[in-house]
Amino acid sequence: MKRRVSILLAAAGALSALLAADFAAEGNLWWAHIQYLAGDKLEGRNTGSEGYREAVKYVATEFERAGLKPAGTSGYQQPVKFETRELVTESSSLALVHGEDVEPLTLGTDANLNARARLAAALEAPMVFVGYGLRIPEAHYDELQGMDLHGKIAVYVNAAGPVKADTNLTSHYSSGVERWAALHRAGAIGFASIQNPRVQTGGANGRGQPGEAAGRAGRGNGRGPAAGGGRGPQPAVLLADPSLQENEGQSVALTITRGGADQFFAHSGHTYEEILALARENRPLPKFDMNVSLRMKALVKRDTMEASNVAGVLPGSDPQLRSEYVIFSAHLDHLGPGRPGAMDNASGVASVLEVARLMKETAAKPKRSILFLTVTGEEKGELGSRYFAAHPTVPFRQIVADVNLDMFLPLYPLKVLVVQGLAESTLGAQVKAAAAELGVGVQTDREPEQNRFIRSDQYSFIRRGVPSLAFKFGYEFGSPEEKIRQAWVRERYHKAGDNLDQPVDKESAARFDRIIMGLLERVADDPERPQWNAESFFKRFAQ
Numbered sequence: 001m002k003r004r005v006s007i008l009l010a011a012a013g014a015l016s017a018l019l020a021a022d023f024a025a026e027g028n029l030w031w032a033h034i035q036y037l038a039g040d041k042l043e044g045r046n047t048g049s050e051g052y053r054e055a056v057k058y059v060a061t062e063f064e065r066a067g068l069k070p071a072g073t074s075g076y077q078q079p080v081k082f083e084t085r086e087l088v089t090e091s092s093s094l095a096l097v098h099g100e101d102v103e104p105l106t107l108g109t110d111a112n113l114n115a116r117a118r119l120a121a122a123l124e125a126p127m128v129f130v131g132y133g134l135r136i137p138e139a140h141y142d143e144l145q146g147m148d149l150h151g152k153i154a155v156y157v158n159a160a161g162p163v164k165a166d167t168n169l170t171s172h173y174s175s176g177v178e179r180w181a182a183l184h185r186a187g188a189i190g191f192a193s194i195q196n197p198r199v200q201t202g203g204a205n206g207r208g209q210p211g212e213a214a215g216r217a218g219r220g221n222g223r224g225p226a227a228g229g230g231r232g233p234q235p236a237v238l239l240a241d242p243s244l245q246e247n248e249g250q251s252v253a254l255t256i257t258r259g260g261a262d263q264f265f266a267h268s269g270h271t272y273e274e275i276l277a278l279a280r281e282n283r284p285l286p287k288f289d290m291n292v293s294l295r296m297k298a299l300v301k302r303d304t305m306e307a308s309n310v311a312g313v314l315p316g317s318d319p320q321l322r323s324e325y326v327i328f329s330a331h332l333d334h335l336g337p338g339r340p341g342a343m344d345n346a347s348g349v350a351s352v353l354e355v356a357r358l359m360k361e362t363a364a365k366p367k368r369s370i371l372f373l374t375v376t377g378e379e380k381g382e383l384g385s386r387y388f389a390a391h392p393t394v395p396f397r398q399i400v401a402d403v404n405l406d407m408f409l410p411l412y413p414l415k416v417l418v419v420q421g422l423a424e425s426t427l428g429a430q431v432k433a434a435a436a437e438l439g440v441g442v443q444t445d446r447e448p449e450q451n452r453f454i455r456s457d458q459y460s461f462i463r464r465g466v467p468s469l470a471f472k473f474g475y476e477f478g479s480p481e482e483k484i485r486q487a488w489v490r491e492r493y494h495k496a497g498d499n500l501d502q503p504v505d506k507e508s509a510a511r512f513d514r515i516i517m518g519l520l521e522r523v524a525d526d527p528e529r530p531q532w533n534a535e536s537f538f539k540r541f542a543q
């Protein structure tokens with residue numbers, strides 16, 4: 001090995017270091033982090049739990065070992081305050097009121113109330129069906145045009161429907177926050193959503209549809225698929241700061257289930273089946289008065305909790321550029337007992353730790369500073385990253401990029417890397433070059449309908465204008481790799497099977513880590529800051 005190294009060093013400079021890298025050994029070091037983080041002791045690292053606190057300690061210790069400087073507000077830690085809300089089902093009720101008729105609904109069977117909203121203690125309001133409930137100015141698409149929703153509950157199918165527009169555009173506007181913002185502006189006091197019939201629950205869409213819940217994401221609310229597995233519902237978790245909750249004016253947040261749907265439509269002159277049939281085909285939906293009011297009583301038990309982001313910095317070497325930061329992030333939390341979360345996302349955290357170690361070992365001297373960040377509350381709706389983006393521990397304008405890892409799925413040899421955000425910014429060319437050094441190609445997302453670019457922590461930075469990238473191991477359509485990937489999502493995603501006993505390609509994970517390290521160094525050393533491409537949808541967020 002040694003002789004080979006020196007020959008290559010003479011021949012090809014830095015590239016040789018990559019060729020000589022001992023991927024087997026590095027893969028084992030990477031896996032060792034996962035063994036601890038997804039081991040029994042940490043009990044699935046639920047935000048606010050003892051297991052999560054242990055994970056924080058572990059990451060802080062590893063950051064220190066890698067020589068990173070503390071970059072939290074309390075050493076390496078940045079404590080984040082949360083509010084938890086739990087619906088007291090016994091003291092809450094729903095009914096449909098039609099004239100003199102009052103038809104009681106069964107909570108949990110006919111409809112679910114989402115405690116993430118700012119549920120009114122008691123309320124009665126008329127319901128209006130608004131199709132997909134979307135307003136997308138750039139696509140000249142506006143289902144809310146001319147609708148007066150003042151004092152009303154908007155009922156919609158949680159899908160993008162017939163909109164012909166860029167996926168990024170539809171993803172953005174069909175996200176919970178943006179959809180609610182439009183409905184709220186039209187006067188709505190709450191919403192009732194109907195699940196997208198094109199997406200089955202619990203499978204590839206186990207994360208919930210964007211827009212399902214009151215907050216950024218539909219998961220972790222104790223009602224979505226994420227809370228299944230036979231355990232009781234978990235409370236909804238929100239950032240304690242009301243200005244970061246993004247659900248102002250939302251007095252009702254309801255999911256209509258298949259079981260209760262017919263009752264909701266009974267007086268509307270339309271049927272649930274008719275609506276579903278149209279939505280299944282992405283056809284335009286009618287808009288109409290449901291001719292019924294919802295009567296709601298909601299008792300919500302509130303509490304507080306705290307959990308930390310962990311931040312460490314490798315200071316840059318250039319006197320000017322060192323005041324700028326490239327963020328390298330991954331979420332540290334998962335779903336709690338019975339959900340080890342080895343790939344989701346102990347794997348990403350392990351890569352953050354491994355790249356920090358490699359940078360020390362290789363005496364890397366990036367010109368800009370690199371901020372290694374593991375965040376909390378991702379599974380509750382990207383809360384830790386949203387908090388960090390709102391309260392960064394370094395000057396916000398000096399954050400030049402976010403490179404985020406969430407479940408990159410090294411389940412087979414790495415031939416091609418899926419890069420979310422590839423076509424959006426100058427980071428695209430840099431990741432291409434970094435991957436090429438290891439003979440790996442890059443591709444855009446194979447499943448754009450999953451909206452992954454806006455579904456993990458990078459979106460907290462993107463929404464504040466920071467160019468970002470996220471990654472998965474790629475595959476070609478019809479390949480064995482595609483089958484492996486789909487089986488993984490079906491059988492292990494957010495389930496007990498995402499554990500230490502699954503087949504993982506550790507060497508390929510190590511190659512991936514090297515590509516990411518190369519990317520970080522390129523971004524850190526580039527005289528130019530990363531920029532959104534002129535035609536990128538996300539450029540609008542740049543400040």
Ligand SMILES: [Zn+2]
Pocket residue numbers: 344379494
């Ligand atoms: Zn997850």
